[in-house]
Amino acid sequence: MVACILIPGFELQAALRDRPRLGLSPAALAPLPGKEPLLGPVNATAETAGVRPGMRLGEALAVCPPLVLVERDPAGVEEQWEQIVRRLEDSGFAVEPVEPGCLYFDTRGVERLYGGVSPALKRALSAVGSSWTTSAGAADRRFAALAAAAIARPGQAVVVDDDRTKEFLAPLPLTLLPLEPRRREELDRLGVKKIGQLAGLPGSAVAERLGPDGRRAWSLARNEDNAGSEDNARVTARPAVVELTERLDFPEAIANELTLRRALTALLDRILDRPERGGREIRKVALSARLVGGGSWRRTVTLREPSAERGTLRAALGPKLAELPAPVLTLGIELLVLVESQGRQLALVRPEGNAFVPLEGDELQTRLRDGLRQVRAAAGAGAVASVVEVAPWSRIPEQRALLVPRD
Amino acid sequence: MVADPGAARAARSARLNEPRPALVEEGFDGAPCRVNRQPVAVVREEWRVLDRWWTEEPVSRRYFEVVLDSGENVVVFRDQQRGGWFSQRGA
Numbered sequence: 001m002v003a004c005i006l007i008p009g010f011e012l013q014a015a016l017r018d019r020p021r022l023g024l025s026p027a028a029l030a031p032l033p034g035k036e037p038l039l040g041p042v043n044a045t046a047e048t049a050g051v052r053p054g055m056r057l058g059e060a061l062a063v064c065p066p067l068v069l070v071e072r073d074p075a076g077v078e079e080q081w082e083q084i085v086r087r088l089e090d091s092g093f094a095v096e097p098v099e100p101g102c103l104y105f106d107t108r109g110v111e112r113l114y115g116g117v118s119p120a121l122k123r124a125l126s127a128v129g130s131s132w133t134t135s136a137g138a139a140d141r142r143f144a145a146l147a148a149a150a151i152a153r154p155g156q157a158v159v160v161d162d163d164r165t166k167e168f169l170a171p172l173p174l175t176l177l178p179l180e181p182r183r184r185e186e187l188d189r190l191g192v193k194k195i196g197q198l199a200g201l202p203g204s205a206v207a208e209r210l211g212p213d214g215r216r217a218w219s220l221a222r223n224e225d226n227a228g229s230e231d232n233a234r235v236t237a238r239p240a241v242v243e244l245t246e247r248l249d250f251p252e253a254i255a256n257e258l259t260l261r262r263a264l265t266a267l268l269d270r271i272l273d274r275p276e277r278g279g280r281e282i283r284k285v286a287l288s289a290r291l292v293g294g295g296s297w298r299r300t301v302t303l304r305e306p307s308a309e310r311g312t313l314r315a316a317l318g319p320k321l322a323e324l325p326a327p328v329l330t331l332g333i334e335l336l337v338l339v340e341s342q343g344r345q346l347a348l349v350r351p352e353g354n355a356f357v358p359l360e361g362d363e364l365q366t367r368l369r370d371g372l373r374q375v376r377a378a379a380g381a382g383a384v385a386s387v388v389e390v391a392p393w394s395r396i397p398e399q400r401a402l403l404v405p406r407d
Numbered sequence: 408m409v410a411d412p413g414a415a416r417a418a419r420s421a422r423l424n425e426p427r428p429a430l431v432e433e434g435f436d437g438a439p440c441r442v443n444r445q446p447v448a449v450v451r452e453e454w455r456v457l458d459r460w461w462t463e464e465p466v467s468r469r470y471f472e473v474v475l476d477s478g479e480n481v482v483v484f485r486d487q488q489r490g491g492w493f494s495q496r497g498a
Contacts, residue, residue, distance in 0.1 A: 387423060395456050396466055397497045401423040 001107045001117055001159075002235055003138040005088070005124055006149035009041030009053070010101025013132060014077045015070045016043065022068055030069040031057055040072070054181075084128055085238075090286075091127040092298040093120075094237030104142055106235045112295030113325055121157035130155070139165055141232045143220040147176050147195075165223045170196025177217040183210050195221045244335040246271040253292040253327035260321045260328065261314075267333045268310050268317075277338065281306035284337035287317050290330040297324055306339045346370060426493035429483050433492075438471060439483055442494070445475040456484075470498060 007013060012029045016022050026049050029040025037057035049064040060067055081100040088095050088103070092110055097103040105124070107117050114120040121136040128134045136157035137148025144165045148158040151172065160168045172195045174184050186209075192198050198206070199221040207215040220232070246267050254260060264287070271277075283306045288298040299320045307313065317333075346367045349356040359367065372384050385403040394400050432441040440447050452472040459466050468484040475481060482498040485491070 385421075388420075395458050397424045397495055398422045398426060400497070403421045403423050405420070 001138045001140060001162075002142050002145045002233065003105050003107050003117070003121060003124065003136060004142065004145035004149040005095075005103050005105075005128060005134060005136050006146065006152075007084075007101040007128070007132050007134050008150075009043070009133075010081065011072060011077050012041040012043060012070060014080045014100075015073050017080070017131070018076075019070070022070065025068050026051060026064050026066060027068045027070050028053075028060065030071050032072070084132070087127045087129070088124060090298070090300045091123060092296065093124055093127070094235075094296075096235045096237055102146070104145065104235045105237065107138055109296045112291065112293055113297055117159050118157060121159070125155060125157065139168070141165070141223055142235070143232055144169060144223055147172055150176055166196075166199070169221060169223060170194065170199070172196075174198065177220060179210075179213060179217050183214060183217075186210070243338050244271055244274055244276055245332060246274075247330055247332035249330050250328065253329055254331075255324075255327040257321055260324070260331065261318055263331050264317060264321065264333070265310070265314060267331065268313055271333055271335060272308060272310060272313075277308070277335070279308075280338040281308045282313065282335050282337070283339045284335075285313065285317065286334040286336055287320050288332040288334065289324060289328045290332075291324075291326040292329055293326060295326065297326075297328075299323065300336065302337075424495060424497035426484070426486075426495045429492045429494040431483055431485075431492035433485075437469070437485070439473055439492070442473060442475060442481055442483055445477055445479075447473045448476050449474045451480075472498075 009029070012027065015029065016027060023043065024045060026043065026046035028042040028046050028051060031037045031039060039051065039053060039055050039057060039060050041053050042051045046060075046064060046067060049067075051060045051064050051067060055063075057069075077100050081097070085095055085097050085103065088105070092113055093105045094109055095103045095105045107120055110120045110123075111117055114123050117138050121138060125134055125136055133154045135149050135152035135154055137145045137150070137152055137160070138157065139145040139148055139160035140162045144160055147169060148160050152158040174187060174193060174195060177184075177195065177198070179187075187193075187198065192201070198218055201218065203215065203218055206218040210217070224232070248263050248267055250263075254263070282303060284300060284302045286298055286300040288296065290296055301316050301320065303312070303316060347359075348364065348367060348371075349358050351357075358364070375383055382405040385405045387401050388404050389401045390399070392400050430441075430443050431439045434440045438447075438450050438453070450471055450473050452470075454470050456466060456468045456470060465488060467487040469487060470482060470484040472480070472482050481494055482496070483492055483494045484498070486493060
């Protein structure tokens, strides 16, 4: 099945997250600068007051004078959307983002993992987070899944049975179809107000009257694939953001944890020896598996301190193997975030009773030299300097001392 | 001709505690009432520095040590020779 996750008015929701007090006032996304003064998405309070998305600004202010216009923040929207997509991917969903606020995924890969379509949708909703007004839908095709998500209540999922999709779509309004408003008005004048009514018209008549867009909407209304457009039944997951990956295919399904741990050790050896790593340490790593029966499984681990030590990585990833829900055909490891080696912060004091005592002698000198070397490597030549007093008696502060670089 | 290595090193040296331009709103008596958009809670101390009057670059500054509403302790001065407000550490 195809599942759809929908966050209506995502841009407005994203913009209002920084201004929670506005959530209770009527608010709408401001019109695009330099374009027609038409409102973007509106919140529930504004909708109750009679404001609609796409309404002219003047009309909206006449209907609801206290309406607050929220400025668009495209960079913030992108950033928050990417975080949501990553959270879903971390939960094992191979998603195809369409636009901020709408994405699809194929439930086949996760049904086994979460125990069915509905539990998988619930898991996806919880991965998005309760701070977003999100709904989910699943059906045999993308448009039906989108329609199901659009009519689901916030935080809920609607699953449409394969053989009842046409019945499900029939009573829904035409606003769900990707049609220009003037086409929709044209259909409305002809008495066509529901998806089922449009689906009942002859295709050639629709194409003649409404053009290619109308024909496409007609195909969607009939829950059919339409030649020349995106495949209505297929989801193409975006490629994962992976820096390095290794996988191990087993000749037969493996369920023994000891064998899996050995496989993990072998994978770690292989991936850490890859020259592309270039001495970088690992901050975030994912363990994935293809399960017997066609499902998949994935867990990500973010290390508190970046590391490239086999023991540390084994200790972090090993316990995850116990969470595998079924025997494994392929085990994979992905290095998601690599960072330059930062060195270690070594203390210049040591605890003694309740106090700290400065280190002395060679150990202090070694640690200081090491620290200075790290500072120089990070900030460049000239980053380490000595303070040289030149006129400590001066009444002008900046004339008392100089910073002299030490190389 | 051999370049003086000492000259190269001196060129990279910098003064410690150089003054930095500050955004200061002053009251009727010339004392700061807002520093970098933060209200001044109290003026702790005030002093003047008149120096190098015998050179072509005399120094005439009116210093204030203030505590901001945020609790931050800041030293600012008004350069009475060239105008403008500056903040400075180590004063």
